[in-house]
Amino acid sequence: MRARQCRPWIGSHGRAAVVISAVWLIAGAGLHAQTVYKWVDDNGVVHFSDVPPAGGQKYEERGGRAQEPEAKPAARTDQPEISSGEPPAAAAPAVEATKGPARVILTANQSFPRSADARHVIGVVKNVGGRAAAQVRVTVHVASSQGQDCGREEVDVTPPTLEAGESGNFDATITNPCFADGGSVDAEPQWD
Structure with missing residues (x-):
């Protein structure tokens, strides 16, 4: 009776697959989403950058690591909606218009x-x-x-x-x- 030959667990093709997978894992770490900052300057122009704005301007951070959404209380449906008969107040614009002619x-x-x-x-x-x-x-x-x-x-x-x-x-x-x-x-x- 002939004994079975033991082969290495990973053949030459398997080794190549392991090496390629390792390269993808290492390279993929640098390909994750990055933070992008968005802000509006005094003239109303929207800017996007990977660096936060100077001068303490407001900015909105986008991208980066995913965050857990905060739990919000559910709207109550057992209470009737009360209306004062007046239309709801309009939201204030983010950047106020200046005086003078159209621009x-x-x-x-x-x-x-x-x-x-x-x-x-x-x-x-x-x-x-x-x-x-x-x-x-x-x-x-x-x-x-x-x-x-x-x-x-x-x-x-x-x-x-x-x-x-x-x-x-x-x-x-x-x-x-x-x-x-x-x-x-x-x-x-x-x-x-």
Whole structure:
């Protein structure tokens, strides 16, 4: 009778799998979510950074380690809702509008490639002036990778009229041959 040969528990393919798994575990430790800070400056512009803002400005921390949600008391359904007949008070805006004429600023702006010659542009504008801004739109400037002007296109803002302190959104796909060589876009708010 022939005795069974003992083989090592892990063959050459198994060793490779263990090594690859170890590399992924070590490399994966650096790929975890990082903290991102978001804050609004005095002009109403939203900033994102991996470093907290200087000067003691308020910020919102996003990402990082997941935290346990706090338990909130359940709403009581056995009590009737009491109404005073007056509408509920509106929430105060985060950034108060200044006095004077309308002034619209760009608070968020991103562009994404859609194809070799097209980019999708989205963003938010805000009226930080003291009066309503009518016919609000964003002029998107397209430049070649060498910085030459390749044209401009107007994008409508929704809603088209922004009261003092109100924000609006824009969203469009821009097609231009300058995008094929790495061209860029720059958005500029306009209003009447």
